[in-house]
Amino acid sequence: MLLDTAAKIENETDPDCLWQAAREGLGTAGIDHMVYITVGNDFSDLFVRTTVKELYHERPPREDPFLRYCCESYEVILAGAAFVDRHPYISPEERAFIERAATFGFNAALAIPMRLMGADRFGGFIIGNGQSAVDFQRTIVPRTEELRLFCMIVHRRLEELIPRADRPARTERPALVARALPAAFDQLTPRETEVILMLAQGKTRAQSARICGISIHTLSDYAKQGYRKLGVTSAAAAAALLLEEAGGLPGVAPSGRRSP
Template structure:
Protein backbone atom coordinates (compact mmCIF):
# COMPACT_ATOMS: atom_id res chain seq x y z
CA UNK A 1 0.00 0.00 0.00
CA UNK A 2 1.50 3.39 -0.97
CA UNK A 3 2.07 5.37 2.20
CA UNK A 4 1.55 8.93 0.88
CA UNK A 5 3.38 10.42 3.86
CA UNK A 6 1.42 8.40 6.42
CA UNK A 7 4.57 7.15 8.18
CA UNK A 8 5.81 10.69 8.83
CA UNK A 9 2.32 11.73 9.91
CA UNK A 10 2.08 8.86 12.41
CA UNK A 11 5.56 9.59 13.75
CA UNK A 12 4.54 13.17 14.47
CA UNK A 13 1.32 11.97 16.12
CA UNK A 14 3.36 9.75 18.41
CA UNK A 15 5.64 12.63 19.36
CA UNK A 16 2.63 14.73 20.31
CA UNK A 17 1.21 11.86 22.35
CA UNK A 18 4.45 11.44 24.27
CA UNK A 19 4.71 15.16 25.01
CA UNK A 20 2.08 15.09 27.76
CA UNK A 21 1.13 18.61 26.66
CA UNK A 22 -2.28 19.89 27.80
CA UNK A 23 -2.83 21.15 24.23
CA UNK A 24 -2.06 17.75 22.68
CA UNK A 25 -5.62 17.20 21.42
CA UNK A 26 -5.53 20.59 19.67
CA UNK A 27 -2.22 19.75 18.07
CA UNK A 28 -3.41 16.32 16.94
CA UNK A 29 -6.44 17.86 15.25
CA UNK A 30 -4.45 20.65 13.61
CA UNK A 31 -1.97 18.13 12.24
CA UNK A 32 -4.82 15.89 11.06
CA UNK A 33 -6.70 18.61 9.20
CA UNK A 34 -3.50 19.73 7.46
CA UNK A 35 -2.66 16.14 6.47
CA UNK A 36 -6.07 15.38 5.00
CA UNK A 37 -6.33 18.74 3.27
CA UNK A 38 -2.96 18.05 1.64
CA UNK A 39 -4.55 14.91 0.17
CA UNK A 40 -7.62 16.75 -1.11
CA UNK A 41 -10.03 16.13 1.78
CA UNK A 42 -10.86 19.40 3.50
CA UNK A 43 -14.32 18.58 4.93
CA UNK A 44 -13.83 16.30 7.92
CA UNK A 45 -16.19 15.03 10.60
CA UNK A 46 -14.85 12.83 13.39
CA UNK A 47 -17.37 11.35 15.81
CA UNK A 48 -16.84 9.20 18.90
CA UNK A 49 -20.13 8.69 20.74
CA UNK A 50 -19.82 6.61 23.90
CA UNK A 51 -22.34 6.15 26.73
CA UNK A 52 -22.28 9.42 28.66
CA UNK A 53 -19.64 11.07 26.46
CA UNK A 54 -19.46 12.41 22.92
CA UNK A 55 -16.51 13.83 21.01
CA UNK A 56 -17.08 15.51 17.66
CA UNK A 57 -14.45 17.41 15.70
CA UNK A 58 -15.04 18.96 12.31
CA UNK A 59 -13.71 21.39 9.74
CA UNK A 60 -17.21 22.27 8.56
CA UNK A 61 -18.29 25.93 8.82
CA UNK A 62 -20.21 27.08 11.89
CA UNK A 63 -23.10 28.16 9.64
CA UNK A 64 -23.64 24.57 8.50
CA UNK A 65 -23.37 23.24 12.06
CA UNK A 66 -26.04 25.68 13.22
CA UNK A 67 -28.28 24.81 10.26
CA UNK A 68 -27.81 21.10 10.98
CA UNK A 69 -28.77 21.58 14.62
CA UNK A 70 -31.72 23.87 13.85
CA UNK A 71 -33.22 21.20 11.60
CA UNK A 72 -32.42 18.29 13.96
CA UNK A 73 -30.68 16.55 11.07
CA UNK A 74 -28.95 14.07 13.37
CA UNK A 75 -32.27 12.16 13.44
CA UNK A 76 -32.17 11.45 9.70
CA UNK A 77 -28.50 11.80 8.77
CA UNK A 78 -27.61 8.85 6.48
CA UNK A 79 -24.10 8.95 7.92
CA UNK A 80 -25.55 7.21 10.98
CA UNK A 81 -28.15 5.00 9.29
CA UNK A 82 -26.09 3.85 6.29
CA UNK A 83 -22.40 4.58 6.85
CA UNK A 84 -21.74 3.68 10.48
CA UNK A 85 -23.46 0.29 10.25
CA UNK A 86 -20.56 -1.29 8.34
CA UNK A 87 -16.77 -1.14 8.26
CA UNK A 88 -16.98 -0.98 4.48
CA UNK A 89 -16.35 2.57 3.21
CA UNK A 90 -19.49 4.23 1.88
CA UNK A 91 -19.43 7.08 -0.64
CA UNK A 92 -20.85 10.28 0.85
CA UNK A 93 -21.95 13.65 -0.48
CA UNK A 94 -24.17 15.00 -3.22
CA UNK A 95 -21.87 13.63 -5.94
CA UNK A 96 -22.89 10.09 -4.96
CA UNK A 97 -26.49 10.63 -3.84
CA UNK A 98 -27.91 8.87 -6.91
CA UNK A 99 -26.01 5.71 -5.97
CA UNK A 100 -27.99 5.39 -2.75
CA UNK A 101 -31.49 4.41 -3.83
CA UNK A 102 -32.80 4.02 -0.28
CA UNK A 103 -32.42 7.68 0.68
CA UNK A 104 -35.57 9.47 1.77
CA UNK A 105 -36.58 12.86 0.39
CA UNK A 106 -35.53 14.49 3.67
CA UNK A 107 -32.12 12.81 3.53
CA UNK A 108 -31.60 13.99 -0.05
CA UNK A 109 -32.48 17.51 1.05
CA UNK A 110 -29.88 17.30 3.81
CA UNK A 111 -27.21 16.15 1.35
CA UNK A 112 -28.07 18.87 -1.19
CA UNK A 113 -28.00 21.57 1.48
CA UNK A 114 -24.63 20.30 2.71
CA UNK A 115 -23.25 20.74 -0.81
CA UNK A 116 -24.07 24.45 -0.60
CA UNK A 117 -21.50 24.61 2.20
CA UNK A 118 -18.85 22.89 0.08
CA UNK A 119 -19.42 19.27 1.10
CA UNK A 120 -19.52 17.60 -2.31
CA UNK A 121 -17.97 14.13 -2.15
CA UNK A 122 -16.19 11.82 0.26
CA UNK A 123 -16.30 8.48 2.02
CA UNK A 124 -16.97 7.07 5.46
CA UNK A 125 -14.50 5.22 7.65
CA UNK A 126 -16.22 3.45 10.53
CA UNK A 127 -14.14 2.79 13.63
CA UNK A 128 -16.69 1.19 15.97
CA UNK A 129 -20.07 -0.22 14.97
CA UNK A 130 -23.15 0.86 16.97
CA UNK A 131 -23.55 -1.14 20.15
CA UNK A 132 -23.13 -1.10 23.91
CA UNK A 133 -19.95 0.95 23.57
CA UNK A 134 -21.44 3.56 21.25
CA UNK A 135 -20.33 4.34 17.71
CA UNK A 136 -17.28 5.99 16.19
CA UNK A 137 -16.29 6.95 12.69
CA UNK A 138 -15.23 9.52 10.12
CA UNK A 139 -16.89 11.25 7.22
CA UNK A 140 -13.84 12.13 5.14
CA UNK A 141 -15.22 14.70 2.73
CA UNK A 142 -14.01 17.10 0.09
CA UNK A 143 -15.05 20.19 -1.82
CA UNK A 144 -13.70 18.51 -4.98
CA UNK A 145 -15.91 16.87 -7.60
CA UNK A 146 -16.95 13.23 -7.46
CA UNK A 147 -14.59 12.34 -10.32
CA UNK A 148 -11.65 13.97 -8.55
CA UNK A 149 -12.48 12.23 -5.28
CA UNK A 150 -12.84 8.88 -7.07
CA UNK A 151 -9.30 9.29 -8.43
CA UNK A 152 -7.94 10.19 -4.99
CA UNK A 153 -9.69 7.25 -3.35
CA UNK A 154 -8.37 4.78 -5.91
CA UNK A 155 -4.86 5.98 -5.18
CA UNK A 156 -4.81 6.53 -1.40
CA UNK A 157 -8.01 5.50 0.38
CA UNK A 158 -6.35 2.70 2.37
CA UNK A 159 -3.58 5.03 3.54
CA UNK A 160 -6.08 7.69 4.61
CA UNK A 161 -8.22 5.19 6.50
CA UNK A 162 -5.11 3.96 8.31
CA UNK A 163 -4.28 7.53 9.27
CA UNK A 164 -7.86 8.11 10.47
CA UNK A 165 -7.69 5.03 12.69
CA UNK A 166 -4.47 6.21 14.33
CA UNK A 167 -5.88 9.70 14.89
CA UNK A 168 -8.84 8.12 16.69
CA UNK A 169 -6.52 6.09 18.92
CA UNK A 170 -4.33 9.11 19.65
CA UNK A 171 -7.28 11.35 20.53
CA UNK A 172 -8.52 8.76 23.01
CA UNK A 173 -5.03 8.62 24.49
CA UNK A 174 -4.41 12.35 24.86
CA UNK A 175 -7.94 13.18 25.97
CA UNK A 176 -7.80 10.48 28.60
CA UNK A 177 -4.47 11.82 29.80
CA UNK A 178 -5.69 15.41 29.99
CA UNK A 179 -9.13 14.64 31.37
CA UNK A 180 -12.31 16.51 30.60
CA UNK A 181 -12.59 20.01 31.99
CA UNK A 182 -15.86 21.80 32.69
CA UNK A 183 -16.47 25.22 31.16
CA UNK A 184 -16.89 28.14 33.53
CA UNK A 185 -20.17 30.10 33.38
CA UNK A 186 -18.43 32.98 31.58
CA UNK A 187 -16.79 30.64 29.06
CA UNK A 188 -20.18 29.08 28.35
CA UNK A 189 -21.87 32.48 27.96
CA UNK A 190 -19.23 33.65 25.50
CA UNK A 191 -19.47 30.45 23.47
CA UNK A 192 -23.28 30.61 23.37
CA UNK A 193 -23.20 34.18 22.07
CA UNK A 194 -20.52 33.25 19.54
CA UNK A 195 -22.75 30.43 18.29
CA UNK A 196 -25.56 32.95 17.91
CA UNK A 197 -23.41 34.89 15.46
CA UNK A 198 -22.09 37.66 17.70
CA UNK A 199 -18.57 38.95 17.18
CA UNK A 200 -16.06 39.52 19.93
CA UNK A 201 -16.94 43.20 20.35
CA UNK A 202 -20.67 42.37 20.40
CA UNK A 203 -20.17 39.70 23.07
CA UNK A 204 -18.11 42.16 25.10
CA UNK A 205 -20.88 44.75 24.91
CA UNK A 206 -23.58 42.19 25.79
CA UNK A 207 -21.73 40.89 28.85
CA UNK A 208 -20.12 44.14 29.93
CA UNK A 209 -16.61 42.81 29.39
CA UNK A 210 -13.57 44.02 27.50
CA UNK A 211 -12.89 42.42 24.09
CA UNK A 212 -9.62 41.07 25.50
CA UNK A 213 -11.51 39.28 28.28
CA UNK A 214 -13.91 37.75 25.75
CA UNK A 215 -10.97 36.51 23.68
CA UNK A 216 -9.50 34.91 26.80
CA UNK A 217 -12.76 33.17 27.74
CA UNK A 218 -13.22 31.86 24.20
CA UNK A 219 -9.64 30.62 24.03
CA UNK A 220 -10.06 28.83 27.37
CA UNK A 221 -13.32 27.25 26.19
CA UNK A 222 -11.66 26.07 22.99
CA UNK A 223 -8.75 24.53 24.88
CA UNK A 224 -11.00 22.79 27.40
CA UNK A 225 -13.15 21.32 24.65
CA UNK A 226 -10.14 20.11 22.69
CA UNK A 227 -11.10 22.22 19.68
CA UNK A 228 -8.60 23.59 17.19
CA UNK A 229 -10.88 26.45 16.11
CA UNK A 230 -13.85 28.41 17.42
CA UNK A 231 -16.07 26.64 14.92
CA UNK A 232 -15.01 23.27 16.32
CA UNK A 233 -15.64 24.52 19.87
CA UNK A 234 -19.20 25.42 18.85
CA UNK A 235 -19.68 21.99 17.24
CA UNK A 236 -18.44 20.17 20.34
CA UNK A 237 -20.57 22.42 22.54
CA UNK A 238 -23.66 21.45 20.55
CA UNK A 239 -22.73 17.78 20.61
CA UNK A 240 -22.26 17.76 24.39
CA UNK A 241 -25.48 19.64 25.03
CA UNK A 242 -23.68 22.74 26.30
CA UNK A 243 -25.25 24.96 23.63
CA UNK A 244 -28.75 25.16 22.21
CA UNK A 245 -29.65 26.20 18.64
CA UNK A 246 -30.91 29.77 18.30
Protein backbone atom coordinates in the same frame (compact mmCIF):
# COMPACT_ATOMS: atom_id res chain seq x y z
CA MET B 1 2.81 9.27 2.34
CA LEU B 2 0.32 10.24 5.03
CA LEU B 3 1.96 7.96 7.57
CA ASP B 4 4.87 10.41 7.63
CA THR B 5 2.52 12.64 9.65
CA ALA B 6 1.66 9.83 12.08
CA ALA B 7 4.74 10.35 14.27
CA LYS B 8 3.81 14.01 14.75
CA ILE B 9 0.26 13.03 15.66
CA GLU B 10 1.45 10.46 18.19
CA ASN B 11 3.70 13.02 19.86
CA GLU B 12 0.87 15.51 20.31
CA THR B 13 -0.56 15.81 23.81
CA ASP B 14 -3.01 18.61 23.02
CA PRO B 15 -6.24 17.62 21.19
CA ASP B 16 -6.42 20.93 19.32
CA CYS B 17 -2.87 20.58 18.01
CA LEU B 18 -3.56 16.97 17.08
CA TRP B 19 -6.68 17.98 15.16
CA GLN B 20 -4.75 20.67 13.30
CA ALA B 21 -1.97 18.21 12.43
CA ALA B 22 -4.54 15.73 11.14
CA ARG B 23 -6.20 18.43 9.08
CA GLU B 24 -2.88 19.49 7.57
CA GLY B 25 -1.93 15.88 6.85
CA LEU B 26 -5.20 15.16 5.07
CA GLY B 27 -4.82 18.43 3.19
CA THR B 28 -1.69 17.10 1.53
CA ALA B 29 -3.83 14.25 0.19
CA GLY B 30 -6.42 16.58 -1.31
CA ILE B 31 -8.91 16.46 1.57
CA ASP B 32 -10.34 19.89 2.37
CA HIS B 33 -12.73 19.07 5.21
CA MET B 34 -13.24 16.43 7.87
CA VAL B 35 -15.73 15.45 10.53
CA TYR B 36 -15.01 13.16 13.46
CA ILE B 37 -18.16 12.08 15.25
CA THR B 38 -18.88 9.40 17.84
CA VAL B 39 -21.87 8.69 20.07
CA GLY B 40 -22.90 6.18 22.70
CA ASN B 41 -24.87 3.20 21.50
CA ASP B 42 -28.09 5.01 22.46
CA PHE B 43 -26.90 8.16 20.58
CA SER B 44 -26.03 9.89 23.88
CA ASP B 45 -22.66 11.30 24.94
CA LEU B 46 -22.02 12.96 21.59
CA PHE B 47 -18.49 13.93 20.62
CA VAL B 48 -17.91 15.82 17.37
CA ARG B 49 -15.13 17.79 15.76
CA THR B 50 -15.46 19.32 12.33
CA THR B 51 -13.66 21.77 10.09
CA VAL B 52 -17.08 23.19 9.12
CA LYS B 53 -18.96 24.38 12.22
CA GLU B 54 -21.92 25.56 10.13
CA LEU B 55 -22.56 22.00 9.00
CA TYR B 56 -24.87 21.17 11.91
CA HIS B 57 -26.67 24.49 12.34
CA GLU B 58 -29.89 23.11 10.83
CA ARG B 59 -29.59 19.41 11.68
CA PRO B 60 -28.13 18.08 14.95
CA PRO B 61 -25.02 15.88 14.69
CA ARG B 62 -26.89 12.89 16.15
CA GLU B 63 -29.03 12.87 13.00
CA ASP B 64 -26.08 12.78 10.62
CA PRO B 65 -26.81 10.06 8.04
CA PHE B 66 -23.29 8.76 8.64
CA LEU B 67 -24.30 7.52 12.09
CA ARG B 68 -27.59 6.12 10.81
CA TYR B 69 -26.29 4.13 7.84
CA CYS B 70 -22.50 3.85 7.69
CA CYS B 71 -21.55 2.20 10.97
CA GLU B 72 -22.91 -1.30 10.45
CA SER B 73 -19.58 -2.51 9.02
CA TYR B 74 -16.04 -1.21 8.64
CA GLU B 75 -16.60 -0.69 4.93
CA VAL B 76 -15.58 2.71 3.59
CA ILE B 77 -18.53 4.27 1.77
CA LEU B 78 -18.62 6.92 -0.94
CA ALA B 79 -20.70 9.76 0.45
CA GLY B 80 -21.70 13.36 -0.16
CA ALA B 81 -23.95 14.95 -2.73
CA ALA B 82 -21.79 13.59 -5.55
CA PHE B 83 -22.76 10.03 -4.58
CA VAL B 84 -26.13 10.48 -2.89
CA ASP B 85 -28.00 8.75 -5.72
CA ARG B 86 -26.14 5.54 -4.86
CA HIS B 87 -28.02 5.44 -1.56
CA PRO B 88 -31.78 5.27 -2.31
CA TYR B 89 -32.63 4.66 1.36
CA ILE B 90 -31.73 8.30 2.17
CA SER B 91 -34.81 10.28 3.19
CA PRO B 92 -35.66 13.64 1.55
CA GLU B 93 -34.63 15.44 4.75
CA GLU B 94 -31.32 13.61 4.86
CA ARG B 95 -30.74 14.32 1.19
CA ALA B 96 -31.31 18.03 1.84
CA PHE B 97 -28.71 17.89 4.63
CA ILE B 98 -26.20 16.17 2.35
CA GLU B 99 -26.77 18.66 -0.45
CA ARG B 100 -26.40 21.55 1.98
CA ALA B 101 -23.11 20.03 3.17
CA ALA B 102 -21.87 20.28 -0.41
CA THR B 103 -22.10 24.07 -0.19
CA PHE B 104 -19.47 23.89 2.58
CA GLY B 105 -17.06 21.75 0.56
CA PHE B 106 -18.42 18.25 1.21
CA ASN B 107 -19.59 17.49 -2.31
CA ALA B 108 -17.70 14.19 -2.41
CA ALA B 109 -16.55 12.28 0.65
CA LEU B 110 -15.39 9.03 2.17
CA ALA B 111 -17.36 7.82 5.19
CA ILE B 112 -14.90 5.85 7.33
CA PRO B 113 -16.35 4.02 10.37
CA MET B 114 -14.02 3.45 13.30
CA ARG B 115 -16.55 1.75 15.58
CA LEU B 116 -19.76 -0.07 14.81
CA MET B 117 -23.32 0.11 16.06
CA GLY B 118 -23.71 -2.25 18.98
CA ALA B 119 -20.45 -1.22 20.65
CA ASP B 120 -20.51 1.04 23.70
CA ARG B 121 -19.71 3.87 21.26
CA PHE B 122 -19.66 4.09 17.49
CA GLY B 123 -18.84 6.57 14.76
CA GLY B 124 -15.81 7.66 12.78
CA PHE B 125 -14.74 10.08 10.06
CA ILE B 126 -16.24 11.81 7.06
CA ILE B 127 -13.50 13.32 4.90
CA GLY B 128 -14.05 15.06 1.59
CA ASN B 129 -13.73 17.97 -0.76
CA GLY B 130 -15.65 19.86 -3.43
CA GLN B 131 -14.70 17.64 -6.36
CA SER B 132 -17.11 15.99 -8.76
CA ALA B 133 -17.72 12.27 -8.47
CA VAL B 134 -15.44 11.58 -11.44
CA ASP B 135 -12.53 13.64 -10.13
CA PHE B 136 -12.92 12.27 -6.60
CA GLN B 137 -12.82 8.70 -7.85
CA ARG B 138 -9.74 9.51 -9.90
CA THR B 139 -7.71 11.33 -7.25
CA ILE B 140 -8.95 10.31 -3.79
CA VAL B 141 -10.53 6.86 -4.02
CA PRO B 142 -7.26 5.13 -5.04
CA ARG B 143 -5.82 6.28 -1.70
CA THR B 144 -8.72 4.95 0.38
CA GLU B 145 -6.72 2.42 2.38
CA GLU B 146 -3.99 4.94 3.18
CA LEU B 147 -6.60 7.46 4.27
CA ARG B 148 -8.43 4.89 6.38
CA LEU B 149 -5.27 3.90 8.21
CA PHE B 150 -4.39 7.55 8.82
CA CYS B 151 -7.86 8.18 10.25
CA MET B 152 -7.51 5.15 12.52
CA ILE B 153 -4.29 6.60 13.93
CA VAL B 154 -6.01 9.93 14.57
CA HIS B 155 -8.99 8.13 16.13
CA ARG B 156 -6.83 6.12 18.51
CA ARG B 157 -4.96 9.22 19.63
CA LEU B 158 -8.14 11.24 20.15
CA GLU B 159 -9.49 8.36 22.22
CA GLU B 160 -6.44 8.68 24.42
CA LEU B 161 -6.57 12.45 24.80
CA ILE B 162 -10.27 13.33 25.00
CA PRO B 163 -11.70 12.72 28.49
CA ARG B 164 -15.19 11.28 28.85
CA ALA B 165 -17.35 10.54 31.85
CA ASP B 166 -16.30 6.88 31.86
CA ARG B 167 -12.53 7.47 31.68
CA PRO B 168 -9.95 10.25 32.09
CA ALA B 169 -7.67 11.48 29.32
CA ARG B 170 -4.24 9.85 29.04
CA THR B 171 -1.14 11.29 27.45
CA GLU B 172 0.73 8.14 26.42
CA ARG B 173 0.65 7.21 22.75
CA PRO B 174 -1.89 4.58 21.67
CA ALA B 175 -1.02 1.02 20.83
CA LEU B 176 -1.79 1.27 17.13
CA VAL B 177 1.56 2.22 15.63
CA ALA B 178 5.13 2.77 16.67
CA ARG B 179 6.42 6.26 17.29
CA ALA B 180 8.44 5.99 14.05
CA LEU B 181 8.26 3.05 11.70
CA PRO B 182 11.45 1.41 10.43
CA ALA B 183 12.42 2.27 6.86
CA ALA B 184 11.61 -1.31 5.85
CA PHE B 185 7.91 -0.51 6.31
CA ASP B 186 8.04 2.01 3.46
CA GLN B 187 7.70 -0.83 0.96
CA LEU B 188 4.45 -2.07 2.52
CA THR B 189 0.99 -1.00 1.41
CA PRO B 190 -1.16 0.80 4.02
CA ARG B 191 -3.26 -2.35 4.52
CA GLU B 192 -0.19 -4.56 4.98
CA THR B 193 1.19 -2.06 7.51
CA GLU B 194 -2.08 -2.01 9.43
CA VAL B 195 -2.36 -5.80 9.55
CA ILE B 196 1.22 -6.39 10.63
CA LEU B 197 1.10 -3.73 13.35
CA MET B 198 -2.04 -5.24 14.85
CA LEU B 199 -0.63 -8.76 14.77
CA ALA B 200 2.67 -7.52 16.25
CA GLN B 201 0.71 -6.07 19.17
CA GLY B 202 -0.67 -9.48 20.03
CA LYS B 203 -4.11 -9.24 18.43
CA THR B 204 -5.35 -12.51 17.00
CA ARG B 205 -6.00 -12.87 13.30
CA ALA B 206 -9.72 -13.08 14.01
CA GLN B 207 -9.65 -9.82 16.00
CA SER B 208 -7.56 -8.10 13.34
CA ALA B 209 -9.81 -9.29 10.52
CA ARG B 210 -12.87 -7.98 12.35
CA ILE B 211 -11.27 -4.56 12.89
CA CYS B 212 -10.22 -4.38 9.23
CA GLY B 213 -13.59 -5.61 7.97
CA ILE B 214 -12.03 -8.41 5.92
CA SER B 215 -11.96 -12.20 6.10
CA ILE B 216 -9.28 -14.06 8.05
CA HIS B 217 -8.13 -15.58 4.75
CA THR B 218 -7.65 -12.14 3.18
CA LEU B 219 -5.93 -10.86 6.31
CA SER B 220 -3.55 -13.83 6.20
CA ASP B 221 -2.67 -12.97 2.60
CA TYR B 222 -1.83 -9.40 3.61
CA ALA B 223 0.26 -10.65 6.52
CA LYS B 224 2.21 -13.08 4.31
CA GLN B 225 2.90 -10.38 1.73
CA GLY B 226 4.02 -7.95 4.42
CA TYR B 227 6.22 -10.48 6.20
CA ARG B 228 7.88 -11.37 2.89
CA LYS B 229 8.68 -7.71 2.17
CA LEU B 230 10.07 -7.24 5.69
CA GLY B 231 12.11 -10.43 5.54
CA VAL B 232 10.40 -11.98 8.57
CA THR B 233 8.13 -14.96 9.00
CA SER B 234 5.96 -14.20 12.02
CA ALA B 235 4.26 -11.52 14.10
CA ALA B 236 6.87 -12.06 16.83
CA ALA B 237 9.66 -11.33 14.36
CA ALA B 238 7.85 -8.20 13.14
CA ALA B 239 7.44 -7.06 16.75
CA ALA B 240 11.15 -7.61 17.36
CA LEU B 241 11.94 -5.52 14.27
CA LEU B 242 9.77 -2.70 15.59
CA LEU B 243 11.30 -2.91 19.05
CA GLU B 244 14.84 -2.87 17.69
CA GLU B 245 14.49 -0.16 15.02
CA ALA B 246 11.50 2.00 16.04
CA GLY B 247 11.74 2.26 19.79
CA GLY B 248 9.13 -0.39 20.43
CA LEU B 249 5.40 -0.85 20.52
CA PRO B 250 3.70 -0.18 23.85
CA GLY B 251 2.45 -3.39 25.42
CA VAL B 252 4.56 -5.69 23.22
CA ALA B 253 7.30 -7.80 24.75
CA PRO B 254 10.27 -8.93 22.63
CA SER B 255 8.63 -12.32 22.24
CA GLY B 256 5.70 -10.63 20.47
CA ARG B 257 3.41 -11.43 23.40
CA ARG B 258 1.48 -8.85 25.35
CA SER B 259 3.42 -7.42 28.31
CA PRO B 260 1.74 -7.68 31.70
